[in-house]
Amino acid sequence: MKRINIGLLGGGFMGRTHTYAYKNLPLYYDSLPFEAVLKIICTSRVESAQKAKAVFGFENATTDSRDIFLDPSIDVVDISTPNVCHKDALLAALQAGKHIYCEKPVVISRKEIEEVELALKKAKHAVRMTVFNYRFVPAVMRAKQLVEEGKLGRLLTFRSAYLHNSSTNPFKPIGWKQNSDFGGGVLFDLGSHAADLVQFISGEKIVSVCGKSQIGFPFRQGMDGNEWETNADEAFYMLAKTETGACGTVEANKLALGTNDSLSIALRGTQGALKFSLMDPNYLYFYDNLQPGELLGGNRGYTRIDCVGKMPFPGGIFPSAKAPFGWERTHLHSVYSLLRAVFEGEEACPTLQEGLDICRLLLSAYESDEKGVWVNVYSSL
Incomplete structure (x- = not known):
């Protein structure tokens, strides 16, 4: 071994x-x-x-x-x-x-x-x-599979949002993730995942963005207990366009009262649509527009696909594939992918370059927020 x-x-x-x-x-x-x-x-x-x-x-x-x-x-x-x-x-x-x-x-x-x-x-x-x-949630992997099979047709629109309520308490002391000096800010923290899922599932790159940041509470309690002026975005809203012309939104938000760890994504194309929520992680919802939609609705409507813990082999052995899927399982399969690649001498995805490309996208959104204009992701450097 x-x-x-x-x-x-x-x-x-x-x-x-x-x-x-x-x-x-x-x-x-x-x-x-x-x-x-x-x-x-x-x-x-x-x-x-x-x-x-x-x-x-x-x-x-x-x-x-x-x-x-x-x-x-x-x-x-x-x-x-x-x-x-x-x-x-x-x-x-x-x-x-x-x-x-x-x-x-x-x-x-x-x-x-x-x-x-x-x-x-x-x-x-x-x-x-x-x-x-x-990327390693079975429902997310199945969503990508459906796109690759052509089930959505040409992508028209998308919506991805990662919502927390962790910045809704103005008396909660800040940590490094709320301090821009340490690379904090909700767009980097949550927006990384929301943007990556759009590109991963759709197979398309976001090439232009228009962004708007929000600070809900200008002053908070600092790490030293004294009043501290908020210097990192607490919510960020992004309009985005892909290389094929599909348009949509990417939101990262820690001011979302009433949420917990709510990551959701929806893609809609010419032939079908899909949607997924991390708070409902066992299922992927797929809408097939090619189904007959006759009087009384026919067979058209969202189908709930039972993805649960059905990981690709050699995963899915423990716990049982029928068991509810848990957050820590995503990290287990991510680490498995890393170590398998090291063992076999192959490339592991997502690559470091993919991570750099997401940073390029997020920084373009910050630039757009600062300048008040649309920014082309790959021509703004």
Whole structure:
């Protein structure tokens, strides 16, 4: 069995999530020819590094990321730090020739896109993957399959929205995700997923955007307990157009009172339509416009497809394929895709370049918001 050594940067929520996936992979996938070895974790403070080592089960802990990049035994660098730290970690990992597993958004500025793309061209071959875990929901995978089968016809319109209520309390102290100095802002945080699902399922790139940001509460409680002026978007609304002319909206919103973790997407074409909601994760809804719509409705209407836990082999063994699908399962299959690619020497999707392209799209939306004009995503750099 091949041992794949993991070096993890960041011991926060996503670091914990990725660790859960590495550790539990053998329970969900039988007879794997590889295993993840939790070799070393790096955090910013000695206390947090030692605690993460003990709680997560890593062999070693450090506060110096060079202990990961310069260690020849480390195969995969997992980047789960705050967004502002991603670029430097990516450049160091690329220079060291490591396999990369990077949380979104992979970078936070146009300059960083250029730097990473240049380093990517010079780097030797390795697996470089962006974490867009919602691609691995069975209902989302089935939606993409339907599009590829031509069931929707020509795409006409789309709507993608990721809604939270986490910024509706003005007295809640901010964290780094609410601070633009750390690459915070709802468009980077939630909009990355909402935009990626449009492009992933449809197979089309968004090429022009018009965006508008919103700050619902200009002042909040800072991390030090004092009043703090909000400097990152709390909601963002985007009009978007794809390369074939399909038009739609992408929304990222943490001011959405009454929601929890509401990611939803709808695509509508000339022959059919589909819709999915993460709060109803077991089902995909498909509308076939080629069905007869006679008097009393005929057979036309949305069909609920029971996707539940029917993962592609070797997934779907545990838990049972008929069991309700859970959020953590998306990360398990994402990590499985990474490690399988490392083992087989193949490319893993979503690639780092796909992550950079999403950043290019989001930064174009920010530019549109600033200038008050439509922005062409691939000609604005």
